[in-house]
Amino acid sequence: MAHPSTQPSGNALSAAFIVIAVPLIGAAFLRQFLLAEDWRLVLGLLALFAVVLVVLERLPALETRIETAFARQSRLALLVGIVVVLGFPFALGGNTYALHLCVISMLYAVLALALNFQLGSANIPNFATGASYGIGAYASALLALNFGVSFWLALPAAAVVATIFGFLLGIPSMRTRDSYLALVTIAFGVVVHQLLNNLDFTGGPNGLVGIPVPELFGHAFSDPLVVFGHALPPQANFYYLSALLVFISIVFAERLHDSRVGLAWNALRADELAARCQGINVTWYKVLAFAVDAFLAGFAGTIYAFYVGFISPDNFTFLVSVTIMTMVIAGGMDNILGVIVGAFLLTLLPEKLRAFSDYRILFFGVTVILFLMIRPQGLFPQRLRRYGD
Amino acid sequence: MSELFFQQVVNWITLGSIYALIAVGFSLLFGVLNIIHFSHGDVSLLAPFFALSVISALGSVLGDAGSFPVFLLGLVVAIAVTGCVGVLLDLVVIQRFRKAPAMMALVATVALGIVLRELIRHLFPNGSNPHAFPRLVDGDIVLAGFPVPLFSLAVVAVSTLSVGALFFMLNNTRLGLHIKAVSQDRDAARLMAISPGRxxxxxxxxxxxxxxxxxxxxxSYAGMARFDFSIDVGLIGFSAAVVGGLGSMPGAIIGSLMIAGLDTLVQAVVPNGASYRLVFVFLLVICVLVFRPSGLLGRTLVEKV
Incomplete structure (x- = not known):
């Protein structure tokens, strides 16, 4: 206690440094990974990522240091995060494919965050997130194609439709548990996929084509985005839109996590019977988890439909739901950062493994299994709730 | 009773027996290991590919691929090899998830199913395309005035025999008693000098x-082997086991017959039924689970205080 005043300010400075450096390093890494063409470079970067993870696991002090830095400088962290996300498209140097991958990754991040309310917070298996995603996409696309509804109106409308279906799915799920519940959600997903595939008004296996491009204040989203005289490819429009959705989802997730609802979900996960004894309405919170999941998935589906302009039932299969499940488990259940990293990793991995062309699904499967075997707790394991600091 | 109706009934029983053979495995594995082995359907449908390989290999050695003994030998070898593949998967992957949360094992075995399907596609010559698979037996036999395919009779007979043998094994042999002991209490079984791993x-x-x-x-029923058959068949076998109640063998059989019955009925009655069959099957699954949350014959899961 020789210099009581210098110690905290020195800490604050280094904390500020950490808070600025870590997101920048992360963004630089993501940029290199996105732009890497050679598969050797891709594997090298993945190895580097693994090394960083191992180092973090071996040095818990470093991890706590970074964590406390972010907790202390949360305003600065938010600012740095926003700047990095806003500036990221400029760093990609007009590479449309990399930007496209970013958009898709962020949509999956939203889906993974949506599923995280169930699987992560409440330990309710749900293999139907892909179906909710599809319901959102089809609802908004049908509204736009048949009734000329604009994107901005279709967005909430599709979310409402998806939420209604989420409630519907929640009802048979009230009494079932574990594997039985998993089967109910699988069955729901298969039914939705088969109906989309066979009904006439959804276009059958051919899907829906020609979904109009959204506009905002006269700026069509198919036009390049010009910022300060610097033209970004058209994908940048959707990049910022999905980044906004991710941001809203994170806020949503954090607020829910800190609320009574999040606490009730965690109680459900720990012991359903004990939760019931504490006066928690188990049924309601379970159904609510389904509804929240479907709500966010509906948003993601709408953006996907208007971004790609073409949807077919094969975009929303059981495999998509399994992939989203894997993102949550591999990233780290009930850990927002982990889930987002998991979503990016599992979206980018198959794309970056294109060098293995036909074998990439095989590689994907093997990676998932290895991941679950080697690091079953996920990239970033769930943290204990902290109060009062 | 019209001939068409009779044919549908025969169809129903045949399909039900086939599903039951797969569903029983799901139920048995869940009963003993307490995990869902989601790739069980994929493992099961490796067998036709093994059989085709063995038959063509034997055919090139003996110069006579079409003869019945060669065919039969191919089937037996395929069954044995598939059994070994199941053991291998447990040794390499599934046993690491014994103590993990149930969902972890479920997702891991889903991924395992993907790997198995992709392996067939890449390792089997021309694996992406369907391969013709012969009918086990051809010809009809007249029963109560109607022709019944011998194939259906063979399926029903062999299924009844296999499942009967499984029941006998579980109830009357040393191995069966050991399996039951381990499924009831792993640690107590270990104290009785039973190795759970074995x-x-x-x-x-x-x-x-x-x-x-x-x-x-x-x-054999479909007349071909395809690498992606296992997606539907595995899902239906799993559903049959769950509808019947996981861990209950009679439940798995009842579930299979129910699902096969609805499947046949929809294809026969509903217009354009073939494309809607999965919709009806899985709506049935949801309905059963709404009213019987742990399957028809499953143990109840709700704790009462």
Whole structure:
């Protein structure tokens, strides 16, 4: 206690440094990974990522240091995060494919965050997130194609439709548990996929084509985005839109996590019977988890439909739901950062493994299994709730 | 009773027997290991590919691929090899998830199913395309005035025999008693000098081998072997086991017959039924689970205080 005043300010400075450096390093890494063409470079970067993870696991002090830095400088962290996300498209140097991958990754991040309310917070298996995603996409696309509804109106409308279906799915799920519940959600997903595939008004296996491009204040989203005289490819429009959705989802997730609802979900996960004894309405919170999941998935589906302009039932299969499940488990259940990293990793991995062309699904499967075997707790394991600091 | 109706009934029983062979494996594995082995359907449908390889290999050695003994030998080898594949998967992957949360094992085995399907696609010559698979037996027999395909009779007979043998094994043999002991209480069984690891491997072998019989019948029924058959068949077998109540063998059989019955009925009655069959099947699954949350014959899961 020789210099009581210098110690905290020195800490604050280094904390500020950490808070600025870590997101920048992360963004630089993501940029290199996105732009890497050679598969050797891709594997090298993945190895580097693994090394960083191992180092973090071996040095818990470093991890706590970074964590406390972010907790202390949360305003600065938010600012740095926003700047990095806003500036990221400029760093990609007009590479449309990399930007496209970013958009898709962020949509999956939203889906993974949506599923995280169930699987992560409440330990309710749900293999139907892909179906909710599809319901959102089809609802908004049908509204736009048949009734000329604009994107901005279709967005909430599709979310409402998806939420209604989420409630519907929640009802048979009230009494079932574990594997039985998993089967109910699988069955729901298969039914939705088969109906989309066979009904006439959804276009059958051919899907829906020609979904109009959204506009905002006269700026069509198919036009390049010009910022300060610097033209970004058209994908940048959707990049910022999905980044906004991710941001809203994170806020949503954090607020829910800190609320009574999040606490009730965690109680459900720990012991359903004990939760019931504490006066928690188990049924309601379970159904609510389904509804929240479907709500966010509906948003993601709408953006996907208007971004790609073409949807077919094969975009929303059981495999998509399994992939989203894997993102949550591999990233780290009930850990927002982990889930987002998991979503990016599992979206980018198959794309970056294109060098293995036909074998990439095989590689994907093997990676998932290895991941679950080697690091079953996920990239970033769930943290204990902290109060009062 | 019209001939068409009779044919549909025969169809129903045949399909139900095939599904039951696969569903029983799901149920057995869950009963003993307490995990869902989601790739069980994929394992089962490896068998037709093994059989085709063995038959063509034997054919090139003996110069006579079409003869019945060669065919039969191919089937037997395929069943044995598929059983061993089940054991191998347990040794390499599934046993690491014994103590993990149930969902972890479920997702891992889903991924395992993907890997198995992709392996067939890449390792089997021309694996992406369907391969013709012969009918086990041809010809009809007249029964109560109606022609019944011998194939259907063979399927029903072999399925009844296999499942009967499984029941006998579980209830009357030393291995069966050991399996039951391990499924009831792993630690108590260990104290009785039963090695759970050995029992798990034995269970995997038995379940995969019976599944292989189902897989062979299914390919024979469809007239071809495809690498992606297992997606639907595995899902239906799993559903049948869950509808019947996981861990209950009679439940798995009842579930299979129900699902096969609805499947046949929809295809016969509903216009354009073939494309809507999965919709009806899975709506049935949801309905059953709404009213019986742990399956028809499953143990109840709700704790009462």
């Amino acid at each position: 029992i798990f491997r034995a269970t995997f072998f038995v379940a995969s081998a019976i599944g292989a019989v189902g897989g062979l019948f299914f390919s």
